[in-house]
Amino acid sequence: MYKYFMSFLLKNNRASVVYLYNCPEGSQHLLNKLIKHSQVSTIIITNLSINNIAGFFGLLSTFSLNSREQGLTIYGPPGVLQYIQFIRKYSHTTFRYVLSVYIVKSSSIYLNVSMYLFSYLINQQELNIVIVEREMIGRFKIAKARGFQLLQGPLYKRLKKHYKFILPDGSIVFGKYFTDHYYTGIKLLCLFHLHSYRSCIELKWSLRETIISG
Known part of the structure; x- marks a missing residue:
């Protein structure tokens, strides 16, 4: 089966934070152009293929060199914590900020007051992700x-x-x-195996607004 990868930034204007989806090579260059490093609050790793994490540890080290103070949250599949510990040990890197690592399988995650993340573990090593923004009342007239x-x-x-x-x-x-009409919020579905698993097909048909497939 072919291995796909994707990476993007998701900015929450209400909370003034950025979520980074995977961290391939060149992620730091992309961040430097678009946002401030301090805005990144969460990194979501969907699998541990080299394409997805080539720039991951370099970015964590850069945060530390830039004297980052606020904590950083990592969500990833089984093995991501061992990967961080291994690279940290052999690179003799010390993080100057609190790094919270969560191993997720099939679960729902509260990101902030307006956004949730749903994860579905495939093959015990890859995550399909659904990001849902809650419905909001329209602007007051x-x-x-x-x-x-x-x-x-x-x-x-x-x-x-x-x-x-x-x-x-x-x-x-x-x-x-x-008030204006309700703002329905975004529903972002990120799939790596669109045609191979029943859960992927069910997600595809239940969330039709925005679909990104590898």
Whole structure:
């Protein structure tokens, strides 16, 4: 079976953090062009093939040389912790930041208040990944609220949450009419074996918004 690899950055503007998906050769050059190293909070490794991790340890070492202080989280398949320990031992590298390594199989992971990650272990060594952003209420229509002469304050907050109220004149105000349509959020499905496993096919049909396959 052919081995595929992919790598990309996923930036969460709400949390001002970046998630790095795999770390091939040249990852540092890409990061230097697009973002600050300090923005990378999480690295997701899907398998331990050389194509996926050629730039992994070099990036970890660069973070340490740059006096990084905030912690870094690593999610990966079985074997990723042993790989880090082995390379660290023989390169005599010391990390100056807290490195949290999680071995994931088939599980759900809370990334932040608006984003979850679902992992599915294939062949006990590769991860298929689903990244799901939670649905968000649309932007509040402040001009419309002012047009109805509704006073700004706690009332606006409740209207945005789609509460309904009876005004002093007896009219009923429905909060759902004072916001834009719901933002459904992204659903990003990253598969390496699109046609070989039942779980991949089920994921493909259940999450059709955005699919990246190797």
